[in-house]
Structures are given as C-alpha cells and as structure tokens.
Amino acid sequence: MPDVDVLVVGAGPAGAVAAAHAKRAAPELDVVLLERDRAVGAPVRCAEGVGDAGLREFAEPDGAPWVARKISRVIFVAPDDSEVKVAERDVGWILDRTRFDAHLAALAVAAGAELLVGTEASGMTRTPDGRWGVAVRGLRGESSYRAKVVIGADGVEAMVGRWAGLDTRVPARDMESCAQYVVQGIDFDPDAIYLQFGDAVAPGGYAWVFPKGVGIANVGLGLVALKSDGRNARQYLDAWVGRRYPGGARTGYTVGGVIVHTTVQQTYADGVLVAGDAAHMINPLSGGGIVNAMKAGRLAGCTAAAAIRAGDTTARRLATYHHAWMALLGQDHLKYYRIKQALETVDDAFFNALARTVNAIPQERRTLGRIFTHALVKHPQLIPVAARFFI
Ligand SMILES: Cc1cc2nc3c(=O)[nH]c(=O)nc-3n(C[C@H](O)[C@H](O)[C@H](O)COP(=O)(O)OP(=O)(O)OC[C@H]3O[C@@H](n4cnc5c(N)ncnc54)[C@H](O)[C@@H]3O)c2cc1C
Incomplete structure (x- = not known):
C-alpha cells in the first residue's frame, strides 16, 4: 500500500x-x-460558460488555447420569445473544457x-x-x-x-437534469449568451445558447424532473431546438445532472x-x-x-x-437559494411582462440590477428575499 x-x-x-x-x-x-x-x-458534460473575474483568479484567458469565445452580452429570452439584451462589458468566457x-x-x-x-x-x-x-x-x-x-x-x-x-x-426538487447539443450552422449573436425561461421550455430551470464560435454553440437546457410534464430533458430540448434552430446540425450530445442546492x-x-x-x-x-x-x-x-x-x-x-x-x-449560496425558491412562485406571464417593462429602459441603462428592481416592483413577495440578498 x-x-x-x-x-x-x-x-x-x-x-x-x-x-x-x-x-x-x-x-x-x-x-x-x-x-x-x-x-x-x-x-x-458542461455548457462551458464562466465569469471573467472568477476565471482570472486561476488562469489568464486572453489568447489562451483553452478559450472558445469571449462573451460581452447577456440576452434573456422570455417564455413568449421576446428578447431582453443586457449590455455589460467583459461578461465572461466560453471555455473549451x-x-x-x-x-x-x-x-x-x-x-x-x-x-x-x-x-x-x-x-x-x-x-x-x-x-x-x-x-x-x-x-x-x-x-x-x-x-x-x-x-x-x-x-x-x-x-x-x-x-x-x-x-x-x-x-429531488434541487436536482436538475440537463441535456445539451453542440449545434452548428445556426444564426445568433456570437458575442452573447442566451438564457430562456418558461414552463414549456425548461420547467424549474432554463435553456441556454452558449457560443463556441460564429454559427456554432452549446445549446442545452436544465429542468427539474418533478416539474416536467412527463417528458425528459432531451425531449424538451428536441422541441426547443427544433423550434428555434430547425436547420441546425446537431453534432454533439451530452447529458448531466446539476445540484442546485446549498x-x-x-x-x-x-x-x-x-x-x-x-x-x-x-x-x-x-x-x-x-x-x-x-x-x-x-x-x-x-x-x-x-x-x-x-x-x-x-x-x-x-x-x-x-x-x-x-x-x-x-453564505451567498444560501441567499441565492432563497431567491431561487421565490422565483419558483412566479409564472410565465410574469417573465413576459417583465421583458416588456425592461425593454422600455434604454439598452445602455439596462443592467442586471435594474432588471431585478423591476422584478421586485412587479412582485413584492420577492422583496424580503432580495433584502436578505443585498444586505
Ligand atoms: C449540462 C451541464 C452544463 C453545465 N454548464 C456549466 C456552465 O456553463 N458553467 C459552469 O460554471 N458550470 C456548468 N456546469 C457545472 C459544472 O460542469 C460543474 O460545476 C463543474 O464541472 C464542477 O467541477 P468539479 O471539479 O467539482 O467536478 P467535475 O468537473 O465533475 O470533475 C469530477 C471528476 O472526478 C472524476 N471522478 C468521479 N469519481 C471518481 C472516482 N471514484 N475516482 C476517480 N475519479 C473520479 C470524474 O470523472 C470527473 O472528471 C454544467 C453542468 C452540466 C451537467
């Protein structure tokens, strides 16, 4: 031994x-x-997205061979497909894991x-x-x-x-089942990540498009099986990809679990x-x-x-x-977990209304903080949670 x-x-x-x-x-x-x-x-078994500041604590991404793409924008997609662009600088990176x-x-x-x-x-x-x-x-x-x-x-x-x-x-409610394709030959903003919410898209989770290059992306979703209509993650993903990117070539596939607990x-x-x-x-x-x-x-x-x-x-x-x-x-994760629980009580109509409200804000002033503030105005039950989050 x-x-x-x-x-x-x-x-x-x-x-x-x-x-x-x-x-x-x-x-x-x-x-x-x-x-x-x-x-x-x-x-x-990963969408390969990381924030800029956290990554830099461990490795220098500029020009590194293990980087697939630099990301400078986040686009939230409401359940009704309306898009909210959030302009940020140096948001993060898509790795080649x-x-x-x-x-x-x-x-x-x-x-x-x-x-x-x-x-x-x-x-x-x-x-x-x-x-x-x-x-x-x-x-x-x-x-x-x-x-x-x-x-x-x-x-x-x-x-x-x-x-x-x-x-x-x-x-079980804190275990997300994920499925993801690498999809090629599709049209999207290659400098942005897309996140779509909605019960019909990914109940209890969200769907994502994380660019690996121009026209090629990790396209996947995570859902909570307890909240699904009986379909598994791949079936939800097939429906979503089929609707958004019908002409895309699915050149890779992976599944995996994500523990969204504390x-x-x-x-x-x-x-x-x-x-x-x-x-x-x-x-x-x-x-x-x-x-x-x-x-x-x-x-x-x-x-x-x-x-x-x-x-x-x-x-x-x-x-x-x-x-x-x-x-x-x-300790931060305990706070994020409470926010996650609070978000579980809001429905697709809320996200659709929020997207309309936020899109009325000029794009350059659309920060995540302002989006969150609007969410609170629409849904005061989130306020105690948010208060705990920001204190
Ligand atoms: C579909 C999907 C998408 C994701 N997207 C993102 C994302 O975009 N951004 C993000 O930050 N996170 C993402 N995650 C989560 C991320 O992948 C993990 O949080 C991260 O990999 C955790 O790193 P780790 O080192 O703890 O575990 P892992 O990366 O899972 O590494 C564990 C390693 O241990 C090895 N191992 C296991 N058991 C044994 C054993 N008995 N003996 C020897 N070796 C063993 C495994 O083979 C594996 O290589 C995603 C997860 C999934 C499933």
Missing part, C-alpha cells in the same frame, strides 16, 4: 486546483491526483503532483494508524493507497463524502475534505460550478497541506476549510 500525503479523487477543476495548491503550499508532500476517465476533460481541464491538471503536475488517468477510487476505509486506505482500480489493475488526507473532488456522482460518512443527499452541511471529516460539485458548491441560481469548484479546490489543497504540516488532520482541524468556504461563497 503506497503511502501518500494527499490523495485527490477526481481531476475536474476542483481536484486539479486542489492538487496544485496542496503541492505549492507544501512541496515536500506527496500529492496524487486520480482521474477515472482515460483523459482529463473528456467527455465534456477538454483543453481547460487538461491545462489545470498540467499545472498540478508542473507543481509536482502525480496524475493517474484511467484510475478510479472504488472504496475507502480507516486504517488503524488513523489514515485512509483507498482502494483503486485502473489501467494497472487493482491496488490501494494509504493517505493522510483524501480530497473528494469526484463531481456530481461523488462517493468519497459518503464513504467518509458525510450526508451528501440532495432533495453546500452540504459538513464538508470535512477526519482526514477528508470534499470540494466542488461533490460538496454541492454550485451556484443554485445559475447552476454554474466551474469557478466555485476551483475556489473550493484552492481552499481544500491549502487546508490539507497546512494540516499535514501541523501533524493534525482531525475533523476538528479540517473544519477551518468549511468555515472559510462558507465565508467565501457558501
């Missing part, structure tokens, strides 16, 4: 950043990063971590000396590692947290930290989780390294990770 200091399970954004930061914080530690897929970053995730993993390796692809953690138990014995199977057969700290960065279907006894259950109650145990989707650290309002995963990975890697150096990897010590995450974004 080879000994390692930090074993990171999952080489998505959370795991790759965790491994890099653990190694940078304490270069003398052995850090191993496991990825069950045969290639980091593939298959892509196959390359981006590989880039992050390469940074971890450059920092000195060992990366093993095609290698899956299949279970773990506490060893008598207070470490974790982690069983792995992969290209080299079955083996196991003994680790001082295991970082579970194993995504939406995470097991590490459960193996460590953490409660990672998700209520951070798990406890993200740590003796010798264990969980980060990213594995800890439900997705923004529950937008469903975005890439930058959050990287921020959590950074915290997890640094916390693990400091704990090992201090010779104390107990839950008590590792709890600092949870507190730091909650202060950084976890």
Whole structure:
C-alpha cells in the first residue's frame, strides 16, 4: 500500500486546483491526483460558460488555447420569445473544457503532483494508524493507497463524502437534469449568451445558447424532473431546438445532472475534505460550478497541506476549510437559494411582462440590477428575499 500525503479523487477543476495548491503550499508532500476517465476533460458534460473575474483568479484567458469565445452580452429570452439584451462589458468566457481541464491538471503536475488517468477510487476505509486506505482500480489493475488526507473532488456522482460518512443527499426538487447539443450552422449573436425561461421550455430551470464560435454553440437546457410534464430533458430540448434552430446540425450530445442546492452541511471529516460539485458548491441560481469548484479546490489543497504540516488532520482541524468556504461563497449560496425558491412562485406571464417593462429602459441603462428592481416592483413577495440578498 503506497503511502501518500494527499490523495485527490477526481481531476475536474476542483481536484486539479486542489492538487496544485496542496503541492505549492507544501512541496515536500506527496500529492496524487486520480482521474477515472482515460483523459482529463473528456467527455465534456458542461455548457462551458464562466465569469471573467472568477476565471482570472486561476488562469489568464486572453489568447489562451483553452478559450472558445469571449462573451460581452447577456440576452434573456422570455417564455413568449421576446428578447431582453443586457449590455455589460467583459461578461465572461466560453471555455473549451477538454483543453481547460487538461491545462489545470498540467499545472498540478508542473507543481509536482502525480496524475493517474484511467484510475478510479472504488472504496475507502480507516486504517488503524488513523489514515485512509483507498482502494483503486485502473489501467494497472487493482491496488490501494494509504493517505493522510483524501480530497473528494469526484463531481456530481461523488462517493468519497459518503464513504467518509458525510450526508451528501440532495432533495429531488434541487436536482436538475440537463441535456445539451453542440449545434452548428445556426444564426445568433456570437458575442452573447442566451438564457430562456418558461414552463414549456425548461420547467424549474432554463435553456441556454452558449457560443463556441460564429454559427456554432452549446445549446442545452436544465429542468427539474418533478416539474416536467412527463417528458425528459432531451425531449424538451428536441422541441426547443427544433423550434428555434430547425436547420441546425446537431453534432454533439451530452447529458448531466446539476445540484442546485446549498453546500452540504459538513464538508470535512477526519482526514477528508470534499470540494466542488461533490460538496454541492454550485451556484443554485445559475447552476454554474466551474469557478466555485476551483475556489473550493484552492481552499481544500491549502487546508490539507497546512494540516499535514501541523501533524493534525482531525475533523476538528479540517473544519477551518468549511468555515472559510462558507465565508467565501457558501453564505451567498444560501441567499441565492432563497431567491431561487421565490422565483419558483412566479409564472410565465410574469417573465413576459417583465421583458416588456425592461425593454422600455434604454439598452445602455439596462443592467442586471435594474432588471431585478423591476422584478421586485412587479412582485413584492420577492422583496424580503432580495433584502436578505443585498444586505
Ligand atoms: C449540462 C451541464 C452544463 C453545465 N454548464 C456549466 C456552465 O456553463 N458553467 C459552469 O460554471 N458550470 C456548468 N456546469 C457545472 C459544472 O460542469 C460543474 O460545476 C463543474 O464541472 C464542477 O467541477 P468539479 O471539479 O467539482 O467536478 P467535475 O468537473 O465533475 O470533475 C469530477 C471528476 O472526478 C472524476 N471522478 C468521479 N469519481 C471518481 C472516482 N471514484 N475516482 C476517480 N475519479 C473520479 C470524474 O470523472 C470527473 O472528471 C454544467 C453542468 C452540466 C451537467
């Protein structure tokens, strides 16, 4: 059983950043990063959109080969198809995640971590000396590692947290089913992302068009199955794409789940930290989780390294990770979650009316803040929620 200091399970954004930061914080530690897929970053189960500021904390996007498109506008589409353009500068980027995730993993390796692809953690138990014995199977057969700290960065279907006894259950109403095509040969503004709401389009979620280039985009939607009319996400997507882009070539298809809940109650145990989707650290309002995963990975890697150096990897010590995450974004997610709940009470007529009101504002003055203000005037029941959000 080879000994390692930090074993990171999952080489998505959370795991790759965790491994890099653990190694940078304490270069003398052995850090191993496991990825069950045969290639980091593939298959892509993501619309690949990220905000500019969050991304820049981890990588420089200008001219980077892992960027597909720069985005400078957001276009909201009401259920009745009326569009509201919101002009912002430097809104964000559409990544090429196959390359981006590989880039992050390469940074971890450059920092000195060992990366093993095609290698899956299949279970773990506490060893008598207070470490974790982690069983792995992969290209080299079955083996196991003994680790001082295991970082579970194993995504939406995470097991590490459960193996460590953490409660990672998700209520069905907070689980979105997503389906997405890559669609080519279609006409849209390639500098904008489009978001459409509506019960007939994506009940409990929204549909998106995220440009990867001129005439080519990730076109998908996420919905809450409990709210659907019996159709699954792909059936809703087929109807939407067929209506909006009947001539488009569907050249790629993916499905996936997004947890639109709040951070798990406890993200740590003796010798264990969980980060990213594995800890439900997705923004529950937008469903975005890439930058959050990287921020959590950074915290997890640094916390693990400091704990090992201090010779104390107990839950008590590792709890600092949870507190730091909650202060950084976890508390905000609680507020976004309340807004999400409040939005569940509004109907398609509300969004249609809101689009008409907002379109009466000159485009250059149409900020997200003003749109939200108009939403509040139309729907005063959102005010207590908003107050909590802005305070
Ligand atoms: C359809 C869809 C669209 C999305 N669009 C966006 C978007 O536009 N913007 C955004 O910010 N977020 C988006 N998300 C969410 C985003 O993809 C995730 O929040 C993000 O990938 C989380 O990163 P992570 O590192 O926590 O997990 P992941 O990226 O899921 O990485 C986890 C890794 O762990 C590996 N793994 C799992 N189990 C094991 C194991 N036992 N052993 C070894 N390896 C294991 C997996 O193979 C995977 O590579 C979308 C999600 C979906 C499903």
